[in-house]
Structures are given as C-alpha cells and as structure tokens.
Amino acid sequence: PNYVKDELRRVLPPTSVPANPLDLTGDATRERYNAALKVVQDVNATKVVVVESLPFISSAEVARSVSNFKGKGVVGVVMGMDEELAMRVLESAGVPGFYFPEDAVRAISLASLRPSPRRKIRTKQPIEAALELVKGKTSLRDFEALRLMEIYGIRTPKWGIAESEEEAVRVADQIGYPVVMKISPEEPVHKTELKGVALNVTKEQVAETYRRLSQITKRVLVQEQLTGLEIFIGGMRDPTFGHVVLIGPGGIYVDVLKMVSYGIAPIYEDEAYDMLKESKVLDMLKARRRGYDEHSLIRTLVTVSRMIVDLDVKELDLNPVFVNERGAFAADVRITFG
Template sequence: MKRKPQSPESLKVNVQAAQSVLDDVKRLGKSLLNDMEARQVIEAYGLPIPDSRLASSADEAVSAAADIGYPVVMKIVSPDILHKTDIGGVRVALESPEVIHNAYTEIVENARRLMPQAQIVGVDIQTMARGREVILGVNRDPQFGPLLMFGLGGVYVEVLKDVSFRVAPITRQDAVDMIHEIRSYPLLVGVRGEKSADIQAIIECLLRLSQLVTDFPQIMELDINPLMVGEAGKGATAVDCRMRISI
C-alpha cells in the first residue's frame, strides 16, 4: 500500500524575532553568529534552548548561576572560537559560587593565552541539560538548496559519521525517516532496559529547523550540536548552536 503524500507543515513561529537578530548581525558586518545570537534565532522558531545569562566578570558569573540554579555549564563566548572545548573554554556540572568564580577566570585566561587575537564577548552561564546527544545541521547547497542533516551528536558525529540527509522543506514523515535511517537508531530507543529518548521532540525540532532555513535563505550553515534529548516525554534542549549567514 502506497504512503499518502504529505506536505510540509506550517508551524507557529516568530519570524520577526528571528529577522531582528539576523538584521542586527548583518548591520555589524558579521557572517558568523556567536552561540547566544544563534540560539536567539532558533528560539524564535520554537526550538527549546537552556536558560542562560552572559557574564562579563567572575562576580557576574556567580550571580547568574544563583539566578539560574545549580548545576550550571560555563562556555566562552567569542565569534572567533568555534571549538570551545579544545581551548579549555567549557566547564560543566558546576555547583558552588567559589568553583564558578574560579572557572570564569580559567576560561577567559585559557582563551586569551591560546587565541590571543580572539574577541571575547564574555562567558555564557546556562542550565545543565541532560540526555542523549544528537546533532541537527544545515548546509545550503547551491544546486539543491538547504540540506538538513541528523545524527548522533557530540564527538560521535565526527567519529562514526552516522548521519542522514533531506532537502528542506521536509514533512513529518521525512523527519521520522531521517531518525530511523541512522545505524545507531537503536541507541535512541534504548538498549538493555534503557528508556527511549524523546523521538517526538527530535521530530519537532527537525520540522522547525526545516521551516527556519526555508524562510531565511541567507542562512548558509547551521549546526545544533548537541541537541540534548531527554527520555520520552521530557523534551529536548539545543545546547550549542553555530550559524553562518550570507552578507
């Protein structure tokens, strides 16, 4: 029996909010958004992001963590630093004011020592999301348009290269198929008694990402890595986001 053809869904999004961030970035003459700017864009399209604050001093970092609640993650914010972990620009599971104060100093000093030419905006303090790591990505092909990618996230995507692709805009069935196509799909639904990841949350994020890059042709590249996916019914959180636009 043939599957009935589907059409891409039109989801409720905030086009103006996304447009405003992209316009501000373009006015600055930048093509690469920092992590916080990129998260503002995807948040406008309904992708869930962690609660976060930008700190420009160690004292501000301590105050931000108290507002958000422990444990927190701290990350260097710089348009010039793409691989934050490689330069000691990330700290996770921080649970006390003293540790956070020291971590801020260490993160900034690491960045200045290893990448002295980098512009440092500050340090992002965010709630610590837990779950399975997956990656959502987009690369705009000059012939086919925006090409969506899905796979296991974190370091796994570079090692395993276990990913699936579709040209946007995609349908809900396309999103389902993308998830099922990766070889490591059994890890998402759980092995040896593990609970399944929230597959419906991944589907929703893929659909919203598809609509975003369809609506904004100036988005040339976009990576959400990782998207932390909780257990079934617990949702997902876009922890890190990288975005490049045409200017």
C-alpha cells in the same frame, strides 16, 4: 481480470492456462511473446518476463520483443546461450534486466517500498524578530544563536551571559547547579578545541572557572547542565539541492560514526521520522526504554528545516542537542549566512 484471461486464451495454445505465472510453452515464437505482452501491457502490475532460449526463438529475440513494451512495467530475466546479447538488448532499450529471477523480484520489492517523490514548497515565511536579529550579519554569536532558537520555538537549556565573576555567580545561582560554562567569542569556533568548555561546575567553582575562561574571552556563557542523548542537527545550502537538513549521533560521535541522514528542506514529520530511523538515532532514543522524547526531536528537526529556508542559512550546527524525557534542547549553536 477476466477480460484479460479471455484475450489471452485467443493467443495461447490450448495446453496453456491463462494464470500467474503465464506459461507460453516451449514452442513459443516471437509473435506469441508480442501478442501476450500486448494483452497484459496495461495491467497494473510489474511483468517479469523470463527471457530464455527456446527451440524456435533465441534469448536476444525475446529481449527485442520485451523492449517494444518499455514503460509498461516489464522486467526481463535473461537465461540461455546468448544471454549476454539479450542483456545488452534490454539495457540499450532502457528495460531493467537481471540474470536471476530472485534478483528481479528483490529489486521490484525494494522499488515498491520506495516512497513517492514529494514536491518541496520553499515559501519563505521568516519571523520578524528573527529577521531583525540576523539582519546584515554573516554569523551569530552564541547567545544570539540561542536567542534565534527561542524565537523559532526550539528549546534551549537555561542560559545567561556573564562578563565578571560576580555576574557569573549571579547567573549560575538563577539557573541552578551544576552548570556548564563556555567561552563566548565574537565568531563561531569549536570551543572544546580551545579548552573553552567547563562541565558540572558547582557553586564553589564558578568564580574560578570564570577567571580561567575569561582569559580566552571576557564574555562567558553560563548554561543549565543537561543529561540525555546527544544528537547532531545540521543545515547547509547545497549548490545542487538547495537547503538540506541533517541529523545523526551528536557530540564527538558525529565525526566518528558518520551515521548522518540528509533531507531536502523543508521536511515534514514523516520525513523527519524516517531520517531518525536511517541515522539510527531512533534506535538510540529507544534503547533501554529510557522514555526519551522522540516527538520533541522530530518537531525540532522539522522547525530547523523551515528556519534554514526562511533565513537563507549557509551553514548551521546544533551540536549537541540533548534529548531526554523532558524534550529536545539545543545546547550549542553555530550559524552562518551569506
């Protein structure tokens, strides 16, 4: 601004031009540094001050001048014989200090790109049907968990429960082939570890598959066989941050790749989009231009973040969530409370 330039002309020597960058000249004193910083202290910009040894002032003395303007957007770059002492002066005053101008500019650039903190309003608004479903329970059986997803508008594959060979065939006929058949225990378990999952089951294989799975649990879950990208969505109640939602590559890759992004619940659509980018899920969705519905996954992630707050969920695993051109579908759900 012109008024700042006019003020600077009063404190600078005639040979110095009030421009960016501002040269205080080689005969600068501590008083000149103080005067120049006082003029620009309220300018809405970050001020990078090169703290170097000059004939009439040391780096440490410049650092002390800079320290007087903490909180005014000043950053120090120390260069000179006593740069270690100058850096300690800046650090003790809580002023950012760097040894190279390039590092200072890079740090300022990254800080400017950081989104502003968002206030999280954790107002519980649970759906009445969901409250009735989870009332008095520490966990949900798989079919109850699928029902909870549907109550909250989270899509699931077509599914049904069977407790006999005939019922399994009838449910599979209604869903359409091929189907997935899974054990349906009373408590949440890793079904694949118990060899309790059968994929691509044809009509001719339903009865035999039911007989095998029913040796583990009499109740068997029959689901539509889906294709698409497998995604993991999770939730947990953290002792420090409260409810947190997670997303990353699903299936077996959630433990192998460990590319998981965390968000403090509830999250908003723009935060969900950033989480997809951070976890590389967005890149996976867009690979080979398959037309997978990223917007459906964003809606699902946002809904999950609100649900875990509404119902005070302790832990939640949606793995896998199938994402394809039709949308996002939670195929397997484990949830605990308490």
